[in-house]
Amino acid sequence: MTFQHQPVLLGQTVEIIAGCNPARILDGTLGGAGHSSELLKRLPDATLLGIDRDQVALQAAAQKLQPYQDRTKLVQATFSQMTQVANKIGWTSVDAILLDIGVSSPQIDTPERGFSFRQDGPLDMRMNKNDAVTAADILNTSTQEDLETIIRDYGEERKARQIARAIVKRRERSPWRSTRELAQLVEDVVGFKNQHGLPPATRTFQALRIAVNHELEELENALPSAIRLLSPGGVIAVITFHSLEDRIVKQTFQHEAATCVCPPKMPLCTCNKIQTLELITKKPITADEDEIRLNPRASCAKLRAARRTNQPIDKKTDNQESITNKSNHGRQQ
Numbered sequence: 016m017t018f019q020h021q022p023v024l025l026g027q028t029v030e031i032i033a034g035c036n037p038a039r040i041l042d043g044t045l046g047g048a049g050h051s052s053e054l055l056k057r058l059p060d061a062t063l064l065g066i067d068r069d070q071v072a073l074q075a076a077a078q079k080l081q082p083y084q085d086r087t088k089l090v091q092a093t094f095s096q097m098t099q100v101a102n103k104i105g106w107t108s109v110d111a112i113l114l115d116i117g118v119s120s121p122q123i124d125t126p127e128r129g130f131s132f133r134q135d136g137p138l139d140m141r142m143n144k145n146d147a148v149t150a151a152d153i154l155n156t157s158t159q160e161d162l163e164t165i166i167r168d169y170g171e172e173r174k175a176r177q178i179a180r181a182i183v184k185r186r187e188r189s190p191w192r193s194t195r196e197l198a199q200l201v202e203d204v205v206g207f208k209n210q211h212g213l214p215p216a217t218r219t220f221q222a223l224r225i226a227v228n229h230e231l232e233e234l235e236n237a238l239p240s241a242i243r244l245l246s247p248g249g250v251i252a253v254i255t256f257h258s259l260e261d262r263i264v265k266q267t268f269q270h271e272a273a274t275c276v277c278p279p280k281m282p283l284c285t286c287n288k289i290q291t292l293e294l295i296t297k298k299p300i301t302a303d304e305d306e307i308r309l310n311p312r313a314s315c316a317k318l319r320a321a322r323r324t325n326q327p328i329d330k331k332t333d334n335q336e337s338i339t340n341k342s343n344h345g346r347q348q
């Protein structure tokens with residue numbers, strides 16, 4: 016099977032990462048290695064650690080990266096495990112980290128993987144086939160309340176309660192198995208077009224996928240690890256595809272780039288805040304019309320990037336010394 020995935024925001028991502036001339040690059044979402052192969056081509060002295068939780072993606076990436084195999088190491092893992100994986104190959108730090116989060120086109124386009132409501136397939140949605148819980152397991156065993164929470168919180172679906180109720184009622188007849196059946200049920204509840212003109216099942220399928228793969232926890236756990244793993248001056252670039260993920264990246268980057276997090280009314284800074292990142296992108300980079308025309312999946316992509324400062328994370332400064340006048344932090348008193 017050929018692995019067809021068009022990397023999004025390729026030029027912009029490569030520019031940002033190549034800009035710090037990294038010797039060690041960690042790609043936590045290797046996929047078909049679209050970004051990584053471009054980086055290795057551009058940076059002949061760089062070595063890559065490529066991580067993906069999907070065995071099919073790793074096989075495709077190995078093929079694509081064959082010309083660079085003497086400078087690549089590929090590992091099946093989740094990106095929240097990046098520190099352990101890097102340490103295992105003897106890396107205690109890296110100079111660049113890329114996370115291009117979400118699903119690849121082959122995952123979506125292969126009906127047997129169960130990610131798509133457009134074609135019929137089993138309700139699977141696991142990025143790693145060895146994981147224990149499928150979408151069908153969640154649909155068949157969760158309480159109505161839990162289903163409502165998943166669909167509302169991870170799908171931002173206004174009709175979460177009605178959908179959850181219909182899912183539970185329908186499973187009294189027989190267990191959930193097929194993507195088409197779920198898509199039809201959601202369409203019956205939501206109506207033909209949902210609130211943003213998206214196909215009606217979009218939000219429910221996104222919610223289940225996030226729940227099956229613990230996608231938000233993965234990101235929340237990975238970002239602090241990534242910041243610790245980066246060498247001073249190293250760069251992190253994250254591409255997200257929906258607002259829940261983008262919010263996590265934006266808030267983490269902003270917090271890590273802040274020099275002080277004391278309440279605004281405090282006359283003196285007492286927070287000992289260590290600035291671990293400098294923002295490279297104040298606003299996210301998005302795809303232009305040409306890219307979206309060629310690859311509609313790029314339309315919701317957002318790229319944020321930041322540079323690791325020289326500040327050691329674990330070194331706590333002496334409390335007395337760090338009680339600095341807030342004007343030093345560029346804050347209004």
Ligand SMILES: C[S@@+](CC[C@H](N)C(=O)[O-])C[C@H]1O[C@@H](n2cnc3c(N)ncnc32)[C@H](O)[C@@H]1O
Pocket residue numbers: 020021022023043044045046047048049050051066067068069072092093094095115116117118119120142233
């Ligand atoms: C959008 S694709 C990446 C495409 C890649 N940048 C390229 O150019 O071909 C996302 C990939 O990340 C993987 N993935 C998603 N979440 C992951 C996680 N928490 N840990 C490891 N891999 C993950 C998916 O299996 C998928 O292969």
